[in-house]
Amino acid sequence: MTTRESAAAQRIRDAAIVSFAQLGYAGTSTRQIAASLKMSAAAMYPHFRxxxxxxxxxxxxxxxxxxxxxxxxxxxxxxxxxxxxxxxxxxxxxxxxxxxxxxxxxxxxxxxxxxxxxxxxxxxxxxxxxxxxxxxxxxxxxxxxxxxxxxxxxxxxxxxxxxxxxxxxxxxxxxxxxxxxxxxxxxxxxxxxxx
Amino acid sequence: MTTRESAAAQRIRDAAIVSFAQLGYAGTSTRQIAASLKMSAAAMYPHFRxxxxxxxxxxxxxxxxxxxxxxxxxxxxxxxxxxxxxxxxxxxxxxxxxxxxxxxxxxxxxxxxxxxxxxxxxxxxxxxxxxxxxxxxxxxxxxxxxxxxxxxxxxxxxxxxxxxxxxxxxxxxxxxxxxxxxxxxxxxxxxxxxx
The missing domain is CATH 1.10.357.10 (Tetracycline Repressor, domain 2)
Structure with a gap:
């Protein structure tokens, strides 16, 4: 994993932690997490399937x-x-x-x-x-x-x-x-x- | 509240507790709760707005x-x-x-x-x-x-x-x-x- 990929994965994880903590895992969609980062769901896929x-x-x-x-x-x-x-x-x-x-x-x-x-x-x-x-x-x-x-x-x-x-x-x-x-x-x- | 109304309210509460506990509050809709009781969302309204x-x-x-x-x-x-x-x-x-x-x-x-x-x-x-x-x-x-x-x-x-x-x-x-x-x-x- 390159440093750049790693930083992107960390940003996704950080956004997911906030959503999961506030709305619960079941209350959060990957689409929402991507949207909060102004990312497409497809762009998240290489990091988290x-x-x-x-x-x-x-x-x-x-x-x-x-x-x-x-x-x-x-x-x-x-x-x-x-x-x-x-x-x-x-x-x-x-x-x-x-x-x-x-x-x-x-x-x-x-x-x-x-x-x-x-x-x-x-x-x-x-x-x-x-x-x-x-x-x-x-x-x-x-x-x-x-x-x-x-x-x-x-x-x-x-x-x-x-x-x-x-x-x-x-x-x-x-x-x-x-x-x-x-x-x-x-x-x-x-x-x-x-x- | 009549006994019958009260029993219905209790059934709704019990179903909601299971959903909220498993999926979180944000992860549950009133529609899902009603569906789990084979009820319409409208039938729930008199009990919980x-x-x-x-x-x-x-x-x-x-x-x-x-x-x-x-x-x-x-x-x-x-x-x-x-x-x-x-x-x-x-x-x-x-x-x-x-x-x-x-x-x-x-x-x-x-x-x-x-x-x-x-x-x-x-x-x-x-x-x-x-x-x-x-x-x-x-x-x-x-x-x-x-x-x-x-x-x-x-x-x-x-x-x-x-x-x-x-x-x-x-x-x-x-x-x-x-x-x-x-x-x-x-x-x-x-x-x-x-x-």
């Missing part, structure tokens, strides 16, 4: 971007509590900073073909594994308490992913501040001693 | 149902920890049991008119107030620790609302079990003693 192909490209990029954001901040030589805070903070922050992309990434996976869904699931599993490794490691080291580590990982994922639904709100406009607050909540989930 | 009117009716019912579910299980004479567990359990459980309705209720509010949005917001505030009252009461009584009670309420809401996005999954199919697990996570957020 179908609306589903476009969704897959967006979802794959988005999921890889989340994974990289978490991997980048996770230093296995840090104490587990620091690792958990860093990773959750980056996760919640990503959902805030990329809230339109995140909605597409999180809400529209049902429209993918089975093959494409499997590819996306593989990236999701890698992302979840970062969290799961930290929680399990912290429990094994006696630094964390968890009745069921799977529940903790699921709950922390829910906590972070939901950010894209409402961010920004009147009172919450800074992704970094939100990330820090959510990271503290997540840490509390595993540092608690039930009375 | 527009697609937005239908969304508003669904969103209002849904938000009232969440509020009632929380209010019902909250006994102010219980200790704060019990109240929090009961309310969070009911909240997460509602999102699981009504996951299609919940998606419409949570994801499509942007399509409401300003007036309708304000009415819905009033119900949302009452629901949030149940959680906020318990968290603030628990902190004041020295039973809970929270750096920022608003963060805790926001995080617990995120935790619960996200359930409708993914429920049911391969491993999680029982709303009651999920509600109990999420309630424990929420309780940990306020019982934690940071080390």
């Amino acid at each position: 179908s609306k589903e192909d476009l969704l897959y490209s967006i979802a794959l990029d988005g999921h890889r971007s989340v994974y990289e954001a978490l991997r980048e901040v996770d230093d296995p030589s840090d104490p587990y509590a620091v690792r958990l805070e860093n990773v959750v903070s980056a996760f919640a922050r990503w959902q805030a900073e990329h809230h339109e992309l995140a909605k597409v990434v999180q809400y529209e996976l049902g429209a993918l073909t089975a093959d494409h869904y499997r590819s996306i699931s593989a990236v999701r599993r890698k992302t979840t594994a970062i969290l799961a490794t930290i929680v399990a490691g912290g429990v094994a080291a006696g630094e964390f308490a968890a009745d069921d580590p799977d529940d903790v990982v699921l709950a922390i994922s829910s906590l972070c992913v939901d950010v894209c639904r409402w961010f920004p709100s009147r009172d919450r406009r800074d992704p970094g501040t939100l990330g820090t607050a959510y990271a503290r909540m997540a840490l509390r989930m595993v540092l608690a001693r039930q009375r | 527009s697609k937005e009117d239908l969304l508003y009716s669904i969103a209002l019912d849904g938000h009232r149902s969440v509020y009632e579910a929380l209010r019902e299980v909250d006994d102010p004479s219980d200790p704060y920890a019990v109240r929090l567990e009961n309310v969070v359990s009911a909240f997460a459980r509602w999102q699981a049991e009504h996951h299609e309705l919940a998606k419409v209720v949570q994801y499509e509010l942007g399509a409401l008119t300003a007036d309708h949005y304000r009415s819905i917001s009033a119900v949302r505030r009452k629901t949030t107030a149940i959680l906020a009252t318990i968290v603030a009461g628990g902190v004041a009584a020295g039973e809970f620790a929270a750096d920022d009670p608003d963060d805790v309420v926001l995080a617990i809401s995120s935790l619960c609302v996200d359930v409708c996005r993914w429920f049911p999954s391969r491993d999680r199919r029982d709303p009651g079990t999920l509600g109990t697990a999420y309630a424990r996570m929420a309780l940990r957020m306020v019982l934690a003693r940071q080390r």
